[in-house]
Amino acid sequence: MPPMTSKASLEGRQDDGTSVPSLVQQLPEGNLVTTQVDAVLGWARKYSIFQYPFVTACCGMEYMSAAASHYDMDRFGAGFPRFSPRQADLLMVVGTVSHKIAPVLRRIYDQMASPKWVIAFGVCTCTGGFYDDYSTVQGIDTILPVDVYIPGCPPRPEMVLHGLSLLQEKIQRQGRRGR
């Protein structure tokens, strides 16, 4: 897991050396500017993720494990769950989502202020998992956009933290264009 093993990310420092040049390279030709402001904004956002845990099922145990002191999501700046969607910028959908609760989930997503991101935590949220039946949403990406998929039944905390660091990379890349 490269994002986790790099010394810079483990110590919480920003790896300016890699992120800023890559941002410049991804700009289409004709646009000039390199965006130091974007880099700073991305850096600030990626290390201050306020998460909203939408926990519906057994994956919640694994979420607690990843969030609590043993694996300690706080090391990556995501240690402060907000139980109001208006104060959160990361929606972690943890556990099976049924058709009955799908409108609630969508409403919570709509209540979050931009910029916002979504993690599908566990295989049930990614694809429906083995609940291929009348009651289960076959992947929450049918009802809202998803940034990072963390499959697994349940995913181990290492996978969760890997997914979180992938999201941090993405946030860094987005800069001010983040949604």
Place this chain on the structure above:
Amino acid sequence: MRFETRTVASAQAFDTLRQLKTGDYNVLIDLTAVDYFLYGKCPEPVGWEQNFPSGACGIGSPAGAGRTDFLAAGAPGPRAHRYEVVYRLASLDPATGLEIKPRLELRVPYSEGSVLLSVMSLWPNADWLEREVWDMFGIKFADRPDIKRLLLYEEFVGHPLRKDYPVKKRQPLIGPKSGELLGSPSFNVVRQETPFE
């Protein structure tokens, strides 16, 4: 624990249950139903018949030789009543918490159109159990208020635990009916507009 099993017609079900209630069966453990839609009938040919021996349906192949547990000759035919409502009863001594009598399972054959009285007046916890049976099987109990869906949503059409409910049928409340992705892939590419907004 082993259940003693009795079968009673739907017309006599309520009286029988009332007598059982007065006869020490004070706890309704469970109330559920079984759909015997395909019981004893030949299944639609779907490709796995060769796993079963030649039997009442005249299907099968030597590959399934030796198996007699499914549709073998002499297997029971289709049932007269499609459903069976199952009541499971126990008798608990309120003072000690011990069971006085062996548990009892009462089976009530039921067809659509016949009347089955609610047992809410005998065991109040039958309320949600009867609503669940209505929700999943569409078996309606008479003489009780407010029978509506318990687990599924009001917009749901049909009763999913019926054997003729299509396995692949989906009834989402929001999102595309076909279940395709809602724009997710587009969020995984860097947007092409200018960074100055």
